[in-house]
Amino acid sequence: MIHSVPELPYSQDALAPVISAETIEYHYGKHFQTYVDNLNKMIEGSPYEDMEIEDIVMKAGGAVFNNAAQAWNHNFYFQTLTPAPVGIPEILEDRLTKAFGTVADFKAAFIKAASTLFGSGWAWLCQDKEGNLTIVQTQNADNPMTQGLKPLLTIDVWEHAYYIDYRNRRAAYLEAVWALIDWEKVADRLV
C-alpha cells in the first residue's frame, strides 16, 4: 500500500495570520510529505507493506514507527484545524466539564501540557477505555494509541510547527491556534 498526504480541508493561506501559508508550505508540504515518503520507502518488501497506517503505528518500532506515527499525527493535526471557528458541541462540553471542571480549566490544562513538553512532541486530548477524557504529552513521534488511548485532538509542538510565525514563542502559537480547532470534529471522535 502506498501512503499519501491527504488534501487539506482548507486552502494553504486560509489559516493566516495564525498559521501562515509559508508554515503550511513547509510543515504540510515538506515535513509531513517527507515522513510519508520515508514510510513508503521503508515498508517496501517488509511485513508492513500492506498494513493500514494505524496498524503500523501499533506494531512497528524504530524508524518505521517514527515515520508512520509522524505521518498519522500530522494528518490528525491538520485535519482538525479550520479557518471557520466552530464552537464546542454540548456533548463534548459535558465531557470536558466532567473531566476538568470547566472548559476554561480544560484549556488551561491542555495549554500547560503543550507549553511544558520539553523538546519536540505533541499534546493530546484522549479518551481512555472507561470513556474518561485525559490530557497526554508525547515525545517526538509517540502516539497515545500505543497506550490504549483514543486520540480526540492534538497540537503539534515541534518547533517546525511555529518557528516561522512565532519564533521561540510557543505559548503565543498555542493561544492563537486554539481558535482554529474544529470542535465538531473533536466531538465526532468521542465513542
Ligand code: MN
Ligand atoms: Mn510537525
